[in-house]
Amino acid sequence: NMATAIYLEHYLDSIENLPCELQRNFTLMRELDSRTEEKKGEIDKLAEEYIASVRSLESEQRVEHLQKIQNAYSKCKEYSDDKVQLAMQTYEMVDKHIRRLDADLARFENELKEKLDLSGYESPDARAIKKSGRGLKDKRGPKARGRKGSDDDSPKKKKMKSPDFGDSLLSVQPSDVLDMPVDPNEPTYCLCHQVSYGEMIGCDNPDCPIEWFHFACVDLTTKPKGKWFCPRCTQDRKKK
Known part of the structure; x- marks a missing residue:
């Protein structure tokens, strides 16, 4: 238009x-x-x-x-x-x-x-967003400003994430990544409240307030089989 x-x-x-x-x-x-x-x-x-x-x-x-x-x-x-x-x-x-x-x-x-x-x-997209109750954040996943997001990025698909600025960062330590200049507009994730880097995993609880986590922060080295819940949601489920 x-x-x-x-x-x-x-x-x-x-x-x-x-x-x-x-x-x-x-x-x-x-x-x-x-x-x-x-x-x-x-x-x-x-x-x-x-x-x-x-x-x-x-x-x-x-x-x-x-x-x-x-x-x-x-x-x-x-x-x-x-x-x-x-x-x-x-x-x-x-x-x-x-x-x-x-x-x-x-x-x-x-x-x-x-x-x-x-x-x-009301567009079909808007209806879908209301129905899911999760909005664009769920669809985009932890990408800097959501520029490369897709439905494949949702926690349900358990995609392992790599940062927007190149696969080379997969081989470096998280501390090296966190020392780099960060755009203040870039969203943060995980228990550590840092930006997306390296491999990440999505919590299968649709109401999880954080949604995405760095492997190291949740003691993962490989992608787990089946559904995976973050430490907070696991604790909440035990209480229930």
């Missing part, structure tokens, strides 16, 4: 220059890498020269030679700092567009809901 087209057109306009900006930043980062490698080569050469001639050098010459090595190290650090700044800028650049997309989606959904409320029409 027209509203969708307008939102889409505006968003596409806003990201039109993003590929060029990303390419520019990545090129600059590669250049900084090359400069750093060259400088490291210089440091190795200077160190070898110093070791070979240190005994024959006067005290002032030694200081001068060591100063050259120190300056080369400082330059290396400067290049590395510049690269880190570029990487942070690049992340922020992409994240800014993601936040805008989230805001646009929220506005669009609200406008759509208002129109449906005014017309008195």
Whole structure:
């Protein structure tokens, strides 16, 4: 419809220059890498020269030679700092567009809901949501902002989750993941109240207030057979 087209057109306009900006930043980062490698080569050469001639050098010459090595190290650090700044800028650049997309989606959904409320029409999706009593959170599962969610993500299907930002994090420790910068808009899960990462499991209690849990937090290493209930729901069921 027209509203969708307008939102889409505006968003596409806003990201039109993003590929060029990303390419520019990545090129600059590669250049900084090359400069750093060259400088490291210089440091190795200077160190070898110093070791070979240190005994024959006067005290002032030694200081001068060591100063050259120190300056080369400082330059290396400067290049590395510049690269880190570029990487942070690049992340922020992409994240800014993601936040805008989230805001646009929220506005669009609200406008759509208002129109449906005014017309008195209730969509099949809305009826399904009311019937299930769980809403979009159940359908999407613990994905950052629900961008890649599907019905397959529901706890009933017992999907093991991997984070939105790549499978490589499956091999790292949870503490490493939690040290990374976190988008304040990203939802949290589990007993630990942290974002989605690694393998996750959904509680089979439809009224579970948390729904999704990291394997390590509930002492799991593999996907259990049959139905699985989180520690809180297991305790509640025992009381009943």
